[in-house]
Amino acid sequence: MEPRVLANKKEFTFKSFFLQWEWLLVVLILAVSVMNASLSEYFLEYDNLRDATMGFLDKAFIVLPMVFIILMGDIDISVASIVTLSSVIMADLFNHGLPMGWAMVAGLAVGTICGWINGMLVVRFKELSSVIVTLATMIIYRGIAYILLKDQASGKFPDWFQYLGWEYIGGIPFILIAFAVCAIGFGWLLHKTVFGRRVYAIGNNATASRYSGVQVDKIKVLVFTLAGLMSAVTAMFLTSRMGSTRPNIASGxxxxxxxxxxxxxxxxxxxxxxxxxxxxxxxxxxxLRYGLGLVNVSAQMLLIILGLLLILSVAIPQLKQRFASMRRI
Structure with missing residues (x-):
């Protein structure tokens, strides 16, 4: 009788490697680039592509912890309101005489506390889904921002504060460098640490993870707190780029x-x-947003395209699974 060999890794094949979802995204990026280049001769200019990152990377900081949240099977729809509240409190404190550096620290602290509150509510009220919990806090956080500023704008920040959103280091936007550093850090945390493996385990089966000794509640609170912190980081960059803040920023x-x-x-x-x-x-x-903006495509059309991409992202894995099951029959 031949001994059984157990393998914890799948055998590498080029077919399985190139059929990964990330390669489809690479193909879509190339297709979008070709389409945009054919629509506008200015799209492929290096300076334009470089500067375009300043327009969309602020919200990308929230994407990093949101990956962890959705991997756990939860969701946080209050992040935009945390951005607003952090920005408003930072501006309000600065306009009341607090030095800008300390006002920024206060904004980061507010975002972190808001994320911690979300996490504590999610783990304490397990009968409520994270959607309901963060829907409530989304309304509360933005409501507080409206109480503080009403419908007014607040600004007049020092000149050096614009560095976050508009300046370069070695010809590269500062925001792009900051995002790259954060992306590497969050990627390492997710894929190379015990913490990341436990996030995957919670997403696959939270009950089994709990009985296996994983501190599910503690990890959830920490992840939601990270989401609050990164929302506050987004608030710093967005406020710097806009030069002012209002209670309705970051909507959507x-x-x-x-x-x-x-x-x-x-x-x-x-x-x-x-x-x-x-x-x-x-x-x-x-x-995609930058290229279509060059040819004055309406925001509504962009939403339609984004919706189609989301349907595609959900449908393709389902179709692959269905075809694979049909082949096994």
Whole structure:
């Protein structure tokens, strides 16, 4: 009798490698680039492509922790309101005499606390889905921002604060460098640490993970807190780029962030997906928006295209699974 050999890794094949979801995103990015280049001669200019990243990378910071949240089988739709509240409190404190550096620290602290509150509510009220919990906090956080500023704008920030959203390091936008550093850090945390493996385990089966000794509640609170912190980071870059803030900024950011994550191949059922897919989706949607903006395509048309891409991202894995089951019959 031959001994049984157990393998914990699948055998590498070029077919399985190139059929990964991330390669489809690469193909879509190339297709979008070709389409945009044919529509506008200015699309492929290096300076334009470089500067275009300043227009969409602010919300990309929220994508990184949102990958963790959706991998756990949860969702957070309050992130845009956290962006607003962090920005408003930072501006309000600065205009009341607090130095800008400390006002930024306060904004980051507010975002972190808001994320922690979300996490605590999710784990304490398990009978409520994270959608309901964060829907409530979304309304509360933006409501507080309206109480503080009403319908007014707040600005007059120091000149150096514009560095975050508009300046370069070695010819590369500062925001692009900052996002690259954060993306590498979050990617390492997800794919190379015990913490990341436990996030996947929770998404696959939270109950089994709990009985296996995984501190599910503690991990969830930490992930939601990270989402709040990165929402505050987005608030810093967005406020710097706009030069002022209002209680209605970042409207719709939560939907676009979730769309980027889902389009990146992260399963809404939890436990499946990779960080690189979400990062590719950020640039796919960002360059699509930039290219269509060059030829004055309406925002409504962009929403339709984004909706079609989301349907595609959900339908293709289902079709692949159905064809695979048909072949086994």
């Amino acid at each position: 950011y939560e939907l676009e962030v979730i769309a980027m994550v889902v389009l990146g191949g992260i399963s809404t059922a939890g436990g499946k997906g990779r960080m690189i897919g979400a990062i590719l989706a950020v640039f796919l949607i960002g360059f």
